[in-house]
Amino acid sequence: MQTKSNMKTLSFTCFISLVLISDVFAQQNNDNSSAAVTETLNKYAAAVQSKNLSEVEKYVVATEAFSMFEGSYINWGWVDYRDNHLGPELKEFKEILYGFSDIKPHVSGAMAYATFKSHIAVIMESREVEGESLATAIPMKTANGWKIQHMHTSRIPPKKPEEKK
Numbered sequence: 001m002q003t004k005s006n007m008k009t010l011s012f013t014c015f016i017s018l019v020l021i022s023d024v025f026a027q028q029n030n031d032n033s034s035a036a037v038t039e040t041l042n043k044y045a046a047a048v049q050s051k052n053l054s055e056v057e058k059y060v061v062a063t064e065a066f067s068m069f070e071g072s073y074i075n076w077g078w079v080d081y082r083d084n085h086l087g088p089e090l091k092e093f094k095e096i097l098y099g100f101s102d103i104k105p106h107v108s109g110a111m112a113y114a115t116f117k118s119h120i121a122v123i124m125e126s127r128e129v130e131g132e133s134l135a136t137a138i139p140m141k142t143a144n145g146w147k148i149q150h151m152h153t154s155r156i157p158p159k160k161p162e163e164k165k
Contacts, residue, residue, distance in 0.1 A: 033146075037105040037112045037139050040146040045118070049098040051090040053082055061140060061149040069152040095123040100135070110141035118153060132156045 044059035057078070060066055064077040068085065075081035090096070098120050105114040114137045121130040133153040139146040 033107040033112065033141070034105040037107060037114055037146050038103045040139055040148065041100055041103055041105075041114060041116065041137060044148060045098055045100045048086070048090075049096055051093065051096065053087055053090070056086065057082070059148055061142070061147045065149055067150045069150075071153065071155055092124050093122045094125065097121040112139050112141075112146070113137065114139065117156075131158075 040059055044056065047055035047059060060078055062078040064079075066075075066078040066081065068075040068081045070085070073085055075085050098118070100116045100118050103114055103116040105112055116135050116137070118133045118135050119131075120133075122128065133155045135151060135153040137148050137152075138150040140149045
């Protein structure tokens with residue numbers, strides 16, 4: 001026969017078990033979302049490297065809600081970024097190596113932010129450019145997966161010769 005005290009203990013034990021189980025499921029979901037955010041960022045970088053704007057568009061919120069702060073450039077909306085910044089740059093590049101490293105995603109529901117490093121090396125008709133940036137991206141979870149809504153990059157200045165190791 002169950003006493004009130006035993007029933008309270010059993011209820012409390014069930015409650016704690018449910019909390020722990022839901023925490024495990026939430027962590028697994030967060031891990032899956034973190035991996036999906038990282039994958040989206042890497043696919044975006046690969047698309048930029050391919051110089052295919054239609055492919056790049058698959059990984060961004062391709063509306064006026066998109067924004068890009070890159071160095072001294074500020075673009076409001078996907079069309080502005082595509083037509084006045086990224087598109088003209090990609091046409092100028094004969095060759096490009098572009099990628100992200102040290103991606104650290106932080107997910108909260110349908111919104112995330114990720115910090116990372118980007119590296120670019122391009123060959124143009126008149127010159128070659130190589131550099132690294134620190135970056136932050138804000139992806140949003142959509143019906144079609146994670147999409148980048150905002151990105152901000154800040155170039156890491158090259159080290160002076162005496163600072164190199």
